[in-house]
Amino acid sequence: MTAVTPTATRADLTKILRDAIVSGEFAPNQRLIEADLSAAYGASRASVRTALLELGAEGLVDREPNRGSRVRAIPLAEAIEILEVRMGLEGLCASKAAENITESGIAEFAKLRADILTASESDLFEYSRLNQQLDRRIREIAEHPTAVSILERLRAQGVRHQFRLAFYPGRAAVSAPEHVAIIDAITSRDPARAEAETRAHLGSVIQALRTIG
């Protein structure tokens, strides 16, 4: 536990800890002791405590009463549950995005489509980044705060499994056409198809997770 930040104010503390968890700086199931974190980040224990409380509500840390907090480990079964939920929610967002998208949005997606196809064959880091950008833009265009806020939480929880999958050999070749299909459905302003393609894509992710364990 390296004290990378000597003094951190409380407002940032939640973010700092969240980043540390999702980036894997803290190992799953690692205990998060309030006094230690307090010393490491130079904040008072009360500040650490509220930060842990928020992260507990986000599902990133487990908090057992009187027994402290630890980094929540997401088992495979739950990662799949999360993806099942995302099928419903991202399907909804894709459908809304197909309704809302503007002409300039369509142009933007056309460029994204080309870039994704290119990167999927050459640069997996870039490909992964573009996929995230696609997802983010779909959510922005969907204009559905309720769904988006839930998705954001779920994404943080599943990030470890997602990451593992992203660089699995041959995965990009499968997922790239699925992303393209989603883009095409949205730019055609076809909500039902956008939803179906999104669900199909996430279904394929579930399949992949199941097989590679």
Added chain:
Amino acid sequence: MTAVTPTATRADLTKILRDAIVSGEFAPNQRLIEADLSAAYGASRASVRTALLELGAEGLVDREPNRGSRVRAIPLAEAIEILEVRMGLEGLCASKAAENITESGIAEFAKLRADILTASESDLFEYSRLNQQLDRRIREIAEHPTAVSILERLRAQGVRHQFRLAFYPGRAAVSAPEHVAIIDAITSRDPARAEAETRAHLGSVIQALRTIG
């Protein structure tokens, strides 16, 4: 703000405040001042504070930094968003329930089906209670903790609008057949139909909410 409970321990405080909010004891947009609540419930301000923090994470109270907490008012547009999300999630649960249901579960649902049809024509309170029970049983049978925990949060937020709608004249006559259709799909062990019927039902609720405002 009547101090109905002279001394309340912190563990219960979150629950007490949550119940007070969803039951309408606190008006929407009402300010929740830490010192006042502390005095009213006989707990320390720190305990009140953590309770408010949790309720904030649940979306039941708005917390603006340095400006305190207030009961979150859910506008109609957001109530509809919540129902749209529930379409995805309850559809998923219904689908899983159709896969998981046992023989004894089928028998239980058959009885529930009859009771719902009866109550829908005579006793709206009982009808509303049975509907809630049906929803709860579907969630239990679905065995999908991730979806269920999200649904529980959303239900608490939307409860006011739901309640208003439940006793709208003629509403029961519309919703009862929809509930029956959901039951029939689940007891037929037909996941796709269970999902479709559930989504149709919630779609009908959205329609109703839109028209009665």
Added chain:
DNA sequence: GGCGCCGAAATTGTCGACAATCGCGCTAGC
């Protein structure tokens, strides 16, 4: 030699006090 009880260390939960911030009314100046 193993099992259960007691006690100490570690850790979380709670409290009251102090500091920081925000909103509002009041005054002064034009």
Added chain:
DNA sequence: GCTAGCGCGATTGTCGACAATTTCGGCGCC
């Protein structure tokens, strides 16, 4: 009479200390 700036009351944010709880190790007893 109106506006800008100041200061005060109200409320939240932060802190350190104390109390309560759990966990782990040692000791005695069977």
